[in-house]
Amino acid sequence: MRNPTPFIQKMDQAGIMPIFFNPNETICLKLLEAAYEGGIRVIEMVNRGKEAPSIFPALRKMADQMPGLSLGIGTIYHTWEAEIFLDMGTEFIVAPVMNPKLGEYCQKTETPWIPGCGTVSEVFFAQELGAELVKIYPANVLTPEFVKAVHAVLPKVEIIPTGGVEPTAESIKTWFDAGVLCVGMGSQLFKKELIAKRAFTEIKETIADALAIIEAIKN
Template sequence: MSELNQEQIIVKMGQGGLIPVFNHTDYDIARQVLDACYQGGIRVFEFTNRGDNALEVFGKLVAHAEQYPDLLLGIGTIFSAEDAQKFHQVGAQFIVSPAMIPDLAEFCKGQNILWIPGCGTVSEIYQATQLGAKVIKAFPGNVLGPGFVKSVKAVFPNVPIMPTGGVAPTKENLKTWFDAGVTCVGMGSKLITKSILQERDFDGLRHLVANALATIEEVKPN
């Protein structure tokens, strides 16, 4: 896997523009999802800390991803410094949280790890940047919407924003988000759908990912 500093990770997130957000308790399925996403062009991937065996599955994914020298693997749904430390020790290269948590900010700053907190107000974004956040997760994106991002960018023009939730791999949806000023988008079940997982249609996932990345390249403002 790729070893980059915080600024380089942010650049890489913006280059692709799409970060799959995924969790599965079955390592074999998780591995095939990761492979399909990589083959489709993904270079930054967020696994989420859901389920009792998330740490075990993530550790195996990190080992598996050693064959992909340009891939970045991060962990999401982190609420405590203790969990952040556990996942960082097994190879998480960035930490994503659904909330703005000062203890987590302090840990990540001390370890020089990219921390991406979930924020839903201008006050939270301000506090997060004061605590060292270099990227903000607009969450829940389906509630906040592109209008929130556009308004936030007016007062924080240099803060990269990544919405998660409410992002779909359609040209119309992606254009609305990127026109609003996002740096990249996180996409979960709208990308890695239940039917793909049930049918184990990993080739279909690869095509969907490749098409979404091509669409993002098309709709990104120059």
């Protein structure tokens, strides 16, 4: 860890931050349950549907019964969106972009903020605004080489790649070898066909396997 604050320690221990959303509240709850049972301790629900604000409180209620689990909200662009979900109990904010106003708001409210960055300059400005962890997105476009380039000039910043990271030893090891703190995964963990079949046990097993890969890499 380059920046061992409590939030960074939590993310380091988590290894994976799953990213999910479904317009059906029951399915969202089942996905949260499967992720937790698979070993996940940090998870991000994305704000990508009109149903998200009404579903999040139910997830918050379930998460409160899951010791050690941190629940955050993603796909947040503006301060007013962050305020809505902070009132509902989100523990951290994830953004697909680097919006300075959102960063200032999160800094003021002492809320962990993970902005999406695609250039070294964006990473620098995010760090200046108090971001302890930045998301490089889309990771499949930026590649692990971008992580190395960032750390060459900003050695203390922590990075999580999302978008294109696969739950395989080859993919995950490439990112950790480049120096990321943890990885974010969405559809690779929560496959549409498994959700359609309500195959939550298979989803749990996919997650557990991915976490086992990370544990082996770290050790």
